Every structure is written in structure tokens, then in C-alpha cells.
Amino acid sequence: MELTAVGKRYGRGGRWILRDVQLAAGPGELVRIAGANGSGKSTLLRLVAGIERPSTGRVVRPGAAAYVPERFPPALPFDAASYLLRVGRVHGLSEAVARRRSGEWLDRFGIADRAGTPLSRLSKGTCQKVAVAQALIAEARVLLLDEAWTGLDPGARAVLDEAAAERAAAGGTVLFVDHDPARLAGRTSAAYLVGADGGLRPAQEPPEAVDPGGPVMEIEVDVPDGAPLPERLPGAPEATALGGTAVRLAVPAAHSDALLRSLLLGRPAVRVLAVRRREEER
């Protein structure tokens, strides 16, 4: 995904919201877009999504993007399951795959029992879970999350954290905006700030939020063909070769579920040999 010399203003003579923006993000990247209120973060994501056209410059993306907008319109005449099915079909999924993935995400967000409820009758939080699920079922090469965590309960926020990391681990490119500066801390590959002048510049990432002295999990995996593991895995695990094609990955316990999931769902296909908590004295 690449933006070259992108400028954006709404209407002729309007102020330049974005100016001469260069941004390149490849497979496996998890990128934070920060900036003050009204600086143009949503505009940037809408340009990448293809919903807005740049006033100047060029936007290139590798296929369709999946997008969670800042505001999701819940007043659609569908229930959650049939809405997700339709979105899946728009993304080119077969009916069977769209149905299966919809069911999986409704289940992961703990709302499988509301699959048949009209969107208009869902609570705001449940509706937001559907808004997020509609983007995740696509498994798109580019995933755009605009304040997608807002309105979710803590459990669902953690599911979305994992989902974003999984998409990147599976070779997707993920761009996100969130008001919490610690969101996905330690998992992002880059961060940028939209300035008041419309420019986009690299930003400092906040430090890893996890207590470095906290519990550590060890996950041992076998990579049958000896292929290298992805460079960016959730929790930035410390890897130790165990001989043959086995590797031990050590991560803060807070990241172990996400790491395990991305190992199981990502490439190369690995076999998990052991998962254990590291002994204190080691």
C-alpha cells in the first residue's frame, strides 16, 4: 500500500487537510496513525480505503481494503448475520465461507446469540462488534481501523487487538487510529503523526506497556520445512533455536494468546510442541 505526494482538501479553495503525504506500508505491517482532533486521520484512512479520492497525488493499494469507519450506520434493514453475509459476498467470498467466518467472528465477540437480531435493535456496543466483524471476515490485504475500539467492552477490545495483530502476522497491512496511545503498544511496526500543516511524519512509539518483570510464557514450535518465522510476531518474542527445526519463543504472558493464535493461523504452518510458563529461577 503506498501513498505518493497525496494532498487532500474538501472542495475548491478549502484548506489542505493533507499535504504531500508519502506513506508506504507492506505485508505484515501494523501502523498507527496519530494526530490531534480534526487533523485528518480519518481522511487519510478514507483515502486508503478508496472512499475519498486524493486532490493531488496517488494512492495504490493491493486489492480492496476492509474498513471499520469511525461511525457505523446501524440503521440498515438487516439482522447481524445477514448483514455480515452480504458484506462477505461483496468482498468476493463464497456464501459458505462468508457464513463460516461470520459465525466465527460473532462467536469470538461473544454475540453469536444475537446473530438474528436486526441491527437497529442491537445495543451500541454490540453494533460496534458487528462493525468490526464486517471488516475482519474479509481477511483483506489491507485492514483499516478508525477508532474501531471505541464503544467496545474490554473483552472485545482485547479480541480486536489480537485480530489486528493476526491480520498483520498473516501478511496483511493494518493501519489504525485510536485515542489510546498505548493501543497495540509493542506490536506496531511504525507510527506516524498527521501534523496541523497536513504533513505526515514518523512518530515515536510509546514504550511496551507490559511489565518486563511479569510472567513469561514459552511456546515451543516445530517449523517442519525450516522456513523462517515472520519477523513481527505479537509480543516481539525472544526466539531460541532448539535443534532441528524446533524453536522456543518467549513472550510476556499478556501476549501469549495472540502469539499462539498468529502462529496457528499464519505462515509458515507450525506445529506447537509445548506451551508453558517460564519457571521463575530460569
Ligand SMILES: Nc1ncnc2c1ncn2[C@@H]1O[C@H](COP(=O)(O)OP(=O)(O)OP(=O)(O)O)[C@@H](O)[C@H]1O
Ligand atoms: N466530507 C467532508 N467535507 C468537508 N470537510 C471535511 C469532511 N470530512 C472531514 N472534513 C474536515 O477535515 C478535517 C479533518 O477531518 P478528519 O475527520 O479527517 O480528522 P480526524 O483527525 O480523523 O479527526 P478526529 O480525531 O476528530 O476524528 C476536519 O476539519 C473536518 O471538519
